[in-house]
Amino acid sequence: MQMKLAEQKAARVEGFLNLREGRLLFALARAARGRGAIVEIGSHRGKSTVWIACGSLSGRAAPVYAVDPWERTGPDGRRHQEVFLENIRAAGVEKLVTPIAMRSEQAIASFDQPIEFLFIDGDHSYEGVRLDLELWYPKVVMGGIVAFHDSVQFPGVAQLMREAVFGSARFANARCSHSITLARKVEHANPIGALRSRLGAWSFERKHARLRRRQALGHRLHKP
Numbered sequence: 001m002q003m004k005l006a007e008q009k010a011a012r013v014e015g016f017l018n019l020r021e022g023r024l025l026f027a028l029a030r031a032a033r034g035r036g037a038i039v040e041i042g043s044h045r046g047k048s049t050v051w052i053a054c055g056s057l058s059g060r061a062a063p064v065y066a067v068d069p070w071e072r073t074g075p076d077g078r079r080h081q082e083v084f085l086e087n088i089r090a091a092g093v094e095k096l097v098t099p100i101a102m103r104s105e106q107a108i109a110s111f112d113q114p115i116e117f118l119f120i121d122g123d124h125s126y127e128g129v130r131l132d133l134e135l136w137y138p139k140v141v142m143g144g145i146v147a148f149h150d151s152v153q154f155p156g157v158a159q160l161m162r163e164a165v166f167g168s169a170r171f172a173n174a175r176c177s178h179s180i181t182l183a184r185k186v187e188h189a190n191p192i193g194a195l196r197s198r199l200g201a202w203s204f205e206r207k208h209a210r211l212r213r214r215q216a217l218g219h220r221l222h223k224p
């Protein structure tokens with residue numbers, strides 16, 4: 001499937017993902033070599049799921065598991081889960097996507113497949129995202145990709161990126177693209193992989209500083 005078509009399908013779905021982030025997810029899913037499944041934690045109404053599933057279909061068609069308890073109802077009065085299922089069907093990716101209506105910490109107990117691409121976009125608290133990483137990381141194959149959404153704007157997610165991704169030898173080539181931080185799982189990062197992560201950390205901190213400046217300016221402008 002072409003990226004343009006995926007763009008049109010994802011554009012019909014409400015969600016928290018911009019175009020560049022969607023294209024990145026598409027490319028990551030397309031690059032999967034069939035060494036494992038693709039798992040998304042936090043699917044909401046399916047915007048990122050549609051991008052990922054379309055990317056997977058344009059590559060080796062790795063199965064996509066969408067983990068979300070879907071406990072809530074939207075401002076339109078509709079259950080997010082119902083809208084998710086509708087959106088997945090409308091995008092024509094329902095055969096590839098398996099919804100798992102559980103919190104990630106419950107879903108992990110019965111998930112028994114290797115994972116080649118893990119996308120974390122569920123609980124954005126420090127404890128929540130750390131738990132997701134710790135629980136699911138062991139299932140990711142060596143060389144697989146782990147990506148985190150909202151890694152710059154959410155303080156808890158940003159803190160975890162510094163502690164457990166950019167500065168960790170169990171990841172190589174860590175970098176941040178838009179608000180998505182992604183890295184490759186390795187046994188132990190070699191000097192080049194570690195150097196790339198340090199460059200990635202530097203650019204992550206610049207992004208973070210820019211965001212803080214914008215926020216500070218916003219506060220000053222909105223002061224009565």
Ligand SMILES: C[S@@+](CC[C@H](N)C(=O)[O-])C[C@H]1O[C@@H](n2cnc3c(N)ncnc32)[C@H](O)[C@@H]1O
Nearest residue numbers: 015016042043044047048068103104121122123
């Ligand atoms: C920011 S939204 C995800 C947005 C979605 N990826 C998109 O592209 O529109 C966060 C989602 O994470 C889910 N969530 C929160 N805690 C979770 C957990 N522990 N396990 C799985 N999903 C969780 C929420 O139900 C919510 O739908």
